[in-house]
Amino acid sequence: MDYLKYYLLNIIILYSFTNLFSQNIGIQLDRNQGIIESIYIKKDKIIFELDSSNSNIKNIYVFSNDSLSERFFYDPVYDFKPRRKLELHNGVILHINSYNSVDYAKNYSDNSFAGIVGSVTKIDGLNIEYHKRIGNNRIIGIVGKLKSVNNIPISYHINYSENQRGNYMGKIEKIDDISFKYHNRHTYSELGDYVGKLKEINGIQFKYNENYSGNINKGSVGKINIIGNIKIEYFKNYSNNSASGIVGKFKSIKGKDDRIIIY
Numbered sequence: 001m002d003y004l005k006y007y008l009l010n011i012i013i014l015y016s017f018t019n020l021f022s023q024n025i026g027i028q029l030d031r032n033q034g035i036i037e038s039i040y041i042k043k044d045k046i047i048f049e050l051d052s053s054n055s056n057i058k059n060i061y062v063f064s065n066d067s068l069s070e071r072f073f074y075d076p077v078y079d080f081k082p083r084r085k086l087e088l089h090n091g092v093i094l095h096i097n098s099y100n101s102v103d104y105a106k107n108y109s110d111n112s113f114a115g116i117v118g119s120v121t122k123i124d125g126l127n128i129e130y131h132k133r134i135g136n137n138r139i140i141g142i143v144g145k146l147k148s149v150n151n152i153p154i155s156y157h158i159n160y161s162e163n164q165r166g167n168y169m170g171k172i173e174k175i176d177d178i179s180f181k182y183h184n185r186h187t188y189s190e191l192g193d194y195v196g197k198l199k200e201i202n203g204i205q206f207k208y209n210e211n212y213s214g215n216i217n218k219g220s221v222g223k224i225n226i227i228g229n230i231k232i233e234y235f236k237n238y239s240n241n242s243a244s245g246i247v248g249k250f251k252s253i254k255g256k257d258d259r260i261i262i263y
Helices: 002-020 066-074 109-114 161-165 187-192 239-244
Strands: 025-030 035-043 046-051 056-062 084-089 092-096 102-104 120-123 126-130 146-149 152-156 172-175 178-182 198-201 204-208 224-227 230-234 250-254
Touching: 035 066, 035 198, 046 066, 084 120, 092 120
Parallel strands: 056 092
Antiparallel strands: 025 035, 035 046, 046 056, 084 092, 102 120, 120 126, 126 146, 146 152, 152 172, 172 178, 178 198, 198 204, 204 224, 224 230, 230 250
């Protein structure tokens, strides 16, 4: 019996450990504003940070091994950030602890048309690719945007009519096998002010406070209120809350979802 208990305990510990380190999606929340500030995507020793306001990649963190990237991913504080940085193109910053060589896009016609002449294309053995001015890239608005980093592919939502209506044409669709969906334009999303906001990452749903006729969500309409199995609450438009001046302010965050980290 004691052996069985020991065996089961080890299985539980192994499952918990494996599950913990299988997470690769992190969300930085501004709780009072009710907005997603940044999205972190971990791919082995590289972490991508997306600006939620436009879903563009703004920072890329490159570590020498997975354990260092995991430490930063689970607690992305300044002390863990790689100490050197280079601007790749159009404000995208790559952070790395050390490097010995850098190469840049030369003054060739296809680079010139893409506006990437002089942009970083290689750091030691790390290759950076950009979308060129070919096909529908100009219409989509992704000319010069990142195409791949260290062979990790990056794709964007193309020029379908629903993507245009939802204002997410040109926003990131995939980073490798991590997919992104955004809320389309319809009556509820317009009233709730979440047209084009994040809807799903790999099946993890993102929902926002609706604009109900009863106006109980006054002050928090459009604020994020569901992330997977996690619920974010704000003080409702009740008389006592109104008298206290706290309508729409952050109240609590409850629940747990092992697929995602909330900072």
